[in-house]
Amino acid sequence: xxxxxxxxxxxxxxxxxxxxxxxxxxxxxxxxxxxxxxxxxxxxxxxxxxxxxxxxxxxxxxxxxxxxxxxxxxxxxxxxxxxxxxxxxxxxxxxxxxxxxxxxxxxxxxxxxxxxxxxxxxxxxxxxxxxxxxxxxxxxxxxxxxxxxxxxxxxxxxxxxxxxxxxxxxxxxxxxxxxxxxxxxxxxxxxxxxxxxxxxxxxxxxxxxxxxxxxxxxxxxxxxxxxxxxxxxxxxxxxxxxxxxxxxxxxxxxxxxxxxxxxxxxxxxxxxxxxxxxxxxxxxxxxxxxxxxxxxxxxxxxxxxxxxxxxxxxxxxxxxxxxxxxxxxxxxxxxxxxxxxxxxxxxxxxxxxxxxxxxxxxxxxxxxxxxxxxxxxxxxxxxxxxxxxxxxxxxxxxxxxxxxxxxxxxxxxxxxxxxxxxxxxxxxxxxxxxxxxxx
Numbered sequence: 001x002x003x004x005x006x007x008x009x010x011x012x013x014x015x016x017x018x019x020x021x022x023x024x025x026x027x028x029x030x031x032x033x034x035x036x037x038x039x040x041x042x043x044x045x046x047x048x049x050x051x052x053x054x055x056x057x058x059x060x061x062x063x064x065x066x067x068x069x070x071x072x073x074x075x076x077x078x079x080x081x082x083x084x085x086x087x088x089x090x091x092x093x094x095x096x097x098x099x100x101x102x103x104x105x106x107x108x109x110x111x112x113x114x115x116x117x118x119x120x121x122x123x124x125x126x127x128x129x130x131x132x133x134x135x136x137x138x139x140x141x142x143x144x145x146x147x148x149x150x151x152x153x154x155x156x157x158x159x160x161x162x163x164x165x166x167x168x169x170x171x172x173x174x175x176x177x178x179x180x181x182x183x184x185x186x187x188x189x190x191x192x193x194x195x196x197x198x199x200x201x202x203x204x205x206x207x208x209x210x211x212x213x214x215x216x217x218x219x220x221x222x223x224x225x226x227x228x229x230x231x232x233x234x235x236x237x238x239x240x241x242x243x244x245x246x247x248x249x250x251x252x253x254x255x256x257x258x259x260x261x262x263x264x265x266x267x268x269x270x271x272x273x274x275x276x277x278x279x280x281x282x283x284x285x286x287x288x289x290x291x292x293x294x295x296x297x298x299x300x301x302x303x304x305x306x307x308x309x310x311x312x313x314x315x316x317x318x319x320x321x322x323x324x325x326x327x328x329x330x331x332x333x334x335x336x337x338x339x340x341x342x343x344x345x346x347x348x349x350x351x352x353x354x355x356x357x358x359x360x361x362x363x364x365x366x367x368x369x370x371x372x373x374x375x376x377x378x379x380x381x382x383x384x385x386x387x388x389x390x391x392x393x394x395x396x397x398x399x400x401x402x403x404x405x406x407x408x409x410x411x412x413x414x415x416x417x418x419x420x421x422x423x424x425x426x427x428x429x430x431x432x433x434x435x436x437x438x439x
Contacts, residue, residue, distance in 0.1 A: 191206065
């Protein structure tokens with residue numbers, strides 16, 4: 001969309017508030033609001049803000065930063081503000097010299113995408129976002145007691161998901177499917193397969209929309225990976241593939257048993273090679289590792305398969321006439337991650353696999369949860385980090401992660417995660433109190 005089109009739409013849609021949205025390193029949505037009279041100046045020259053107050057951005061003596069709106073992201077918001085129309089644009093962050101800011105998560109993904117494009121590769125992803133609906137933020141009482149694919153009247157959220165879906169469509173996000181997930185009050189919304197940058201934008205907007213709709217119904221939506229003990233946690237399984245310049249299917253080979261090309265195998269090999277180093281990005285919280293345990297359909301072991309849903313990477317089964325659906329499903333990311341950083345490191349690892357011709361191990365079609373240590377060793381199967389502390393150790397010593405993220409983001413993100421882990425280690429939990437208070 002051109003600048004002139006945006007200006008005309010703002011007038012035609014009688015917009016009185018325009019939100020300029022951007023994101024910090026932890027994936028939190030930030031925004032400033034301008035009036036329509038500021039729009040032309042903002043589109044031409046950007047909007048100044050204080051970057052020193054944003055987690056992972058700049059220091060106090062170099063705080064001036066600039067928001068540059070991406071015109072293609074303009075859309076009218078479906079919820080009026082004080083009965084007046086509001087719109088939003090997602091922004092790129094620049095430094096005072098109008099150069100892309102090296103600490104902007106959106107820029108990190110753009111930079112890796114550009115490396116892929118130089119080789120003629122275009123990275124597409126299709127995320128499946130899971131979340132819980134509770135009675136309130138303070139009270140984690142289930143909203144319903146339905147299970148996987150259940151329908152009303154057991155699934156009390158059928159109508160709410162319908163509102164969420166229609167809201168997302170109004171925001172320009174095409175929903176492929178929505179349904180109840182395995183745990184009580186757990187739901188999933190799958191959005192369209194698209195360019196990684198657009199998908200990352202859509203995920204951030206989706207989170208805001210789902211929370212807003214839930215709040216309007218007196219409920220609380222959470223993307224916390226494991227909010228309840230004893231039931232499945234929430235993941236963000238991500239389907240991914242590479243296309244060529246002319247749309248050719250770089251992952252498909254009709255002669256292969258799994259219908260995968262050498263490109264696909266090398267891409268998979270690169271991700272499996274670096275997955276432990278990427279864990280601090282893909283599973284970024286202390287709580288993330290409460291989800292990554294045996295028995296709850298979350299991956300623990302570093303292997304791949306087609307039928308085996310305990311595998312880290314799954315190859316969805318091929319069906320004739322659906323060659324375009326040839327893809328790899330990475331199952332460890334969770335919805336607490338920053339999708340810009342997640343897709344950036346996932347793509348970078350896959351590209352390195354292609355460049356270095358990294359062969360993945362043989363597939364494991366058995367249930368890996370049932371393997372003992374001897375059988376794991378036989379198949380050379382390693383595990384994901386068991387907690388955020390181990391993930392931080394893998395991240396800190398990774399040359400690959402430092403090169404992919406850049407020195408600024410690498411060091412800032414490492415400090416953020418170390419502080420989080422240190423704070424958790426010092427905290428005293430209810431579990432500890434209940435178990436040890438009578439000693």
